Amino acid sequence: MRNRLHRTRMRMLYSVRGRATVIAVGVAAVVLSLCGILAVLLIRSFLEADTVDRAARSAREVSYTAVRAGAGNQLLSPPGGTNLVQIVGPRGEVLASSSALHGRPALTTARPVAPDIRIDQRVCPPYLKDCVRVAGFRIPGQESIALAAVIEPRALGGLGLPIVVGWVMVPLLVLIGAGTWWTIGLTFAPVEEIRRELSHITTNQLDLRVPVPETGGEVQRLAETINAGLERLETATARERRFISDASHDLRNPIAGLRTTLEIALDDPEPRPLIDAALRHTDRLNDIVVDLLELARLDARAPAPLSRVELDDLVRAETGFRSYRVPLTLELEPGVEVTANRLRLSRVLNNLLANAERHAAGQVMVTVRRDGSEAVLEVRDDGGGIPEADRERVFERFARLDESRARDPHGTGLGLPIAREIATMYGGTLTAEPNPRGARLVLRLPLAA
Secondary structure, three states, X not given: OXXXXXXXXXXXXXXXXXXXXXXXXXXXXXXXXXXXXXXXHHHHHHHHHHHHHHHHHHHHHHHHHHHHHOOOOEOOOOOOOOOEEEEEOOOOOEEEEOHHHOOOOOOOOXXXXXXXXXXXXEEOOOOOOOOEEXXXXXXXXXXXXXXXXXXXXXXXXXXXXXXHHHHHHHHHHHHHHHHHHHHHHHHHHHHHHHHHHHHHOOOOOOOOOOOOOOOOOHHHHXXXXXXXXXXXXXXXXXXXXXXXXXXXXXXXXXXXXXXXXXHHHHHOOOOHHHHHHHHHHHHHHHHHHHHHHHHHHHHOOOOOOOEEEEHHHXXXXXXXXXXXXXXXXXXXXXXXXXXXXXHHHHHHHHHHHHHHHHHOOOOEEEEEEEEOOEEEEEEEEOOOOOOHHHOOHHXXXXXXOHHHHHHOOOOOOOHHHHHHHHHHHOOOEEEEOOOOOOOEEEXXXXXXX
């Protein structure tokens, strides 16, 4: 029971729903308090004005009656008026009064300062239970004055009226609080459903999605954003799992070959050929590890110093370092500059050249040119080409086509994925595009400012 009360209190004080309800009730209390104060003032003002008006009308009626019929010792109360009326002489003596004031002194000793000026006073005679509002007029043609008194409503004094208004505010605040709690709960119901669905999603259930309410508001956009994030996470996780699987497979082969070779070499009197084979396996392992480390750095977006690089100068420098199995044809437009890391661009070029040399029948062509606001570097070969269905697959990690495995069984399958990652890092693209004969790999980068 205590835990339940504690959870309820925490929910009221620290949840969005609870805080919003408390704030709404607090604001409503302030507004209703101001409205209550204004209502009390208005009611009191109205009652006071009504009391003064009734007293004045009664005094005017008494004055007219005295003029028409003369004043006797007994005055009749005006129809619809008060029963507290008097006619007071010039010296303050009571000349006539209603039965309620028979034998009582004058309600007030005040006199009008001019014939058309009304007496208007609040007095509390000891012979009356309540205070009264007194109005008086001088009787036309006489020195006497007609007085009429009206008992003040009790709402004009004390705390009765504020207490009543306060009790009216209490149910209003309860209604506002309940309405706010219910409305916010209804609004956040989809959020709670999204939370429940998210709590069930694990790394093994990334195909699940949260429900999207058709509200057209922030909650719908939140659900759509969560689903988009889950989809990206599922794609990334699937890619990483495939990457780990392929990497372990590609690492297992050279490790197994290296171990077998070394075991044979232990018993072979002429181990030199076996040592050469072990070195080849070691080189393949080293190539895979180097490519994996480079991919890890690219995935982490490890910074590298940037500089302005002329693509024609880069191509001449890189192609001049070593000889190639097939002739290279260069078509280089001068002055095509990009902003990037020179070493990483060199890696892109060498990966593209290695891929073209592996598949070329007799020639590789490298082209550098401008295309609008982009610098374009193309590497083409005259080999068998890339089937249209595989033009994106060749950029997947460890993906190798049958022809590539036949021509170079020791390749890592990471050259083109690394090249594309570098191109993307510098705001460019790397694609396999149609070519009449052979493969055509096109690198596009923004021109340097």
